[in-house]
Amino acid sequence: MAAYYKLGANLEITLHNNFLTNLDIMALDIKREGDKREATRIINIYNQRELGEHISMIYTSNRITDLQWDPTIPTIITADWNICHPLWDSRVTSACPRTCETLEWINRNGFTLCNEPFVPTREDTLGHSSVINLTFKNTAANGGNIIKNHYVDTSIGTLSDHHVIVFQVGDQD
Secondary structure (H helix, E strand, C coil), X not given: CCCCCCCCCCEEEEEECCCCCCCXXXXXXXXXCCCCCXXXXXXXXXXXXXXXXXXXXXXXHHHHHCCCCCCCCCEEEEEECCCCCCCCCCCCCCCCHHHHHHHXXXXXXXXXXXXXXXXXXXECCCCCEECCEEEEECHHHHHCCCEEEEEEECCCCCCCCECEEEEEECCCC
């Protein structure tokens, strides 16, 4: 899990570890230095089963649904969701119950998908592709036009079979 920002962008970034204790979730509040508006919260997750001695059916996405959300804070949730749905992946014909439960929570909390549907975000060495790296924004982020220029960048090389998700938060100036 990683988050990068442009050096010299005059950003104030605050890492939140006061309400998140799961190492597969990272929450950052980001705003321009000196800006009086409320910071945008970016939550980056890696959705996997909880690790332990016994096989768990609890996923990282279960943990974020337990948090208290303030709908007035512009919020973006992004990363490797490891969920497949025909709404964004044409290779999927039906969604599993866990995906449906996660999507119900996302919709109930006013989040909408930022990804362009059907654009692969992961491709393995055998040529199989999927759309599992997703970005969602809540109503406050949408109303404030907080997230811009969201796209899947296949040109940035990584040590992973996942493509990089790129987006701009707020105005550049």
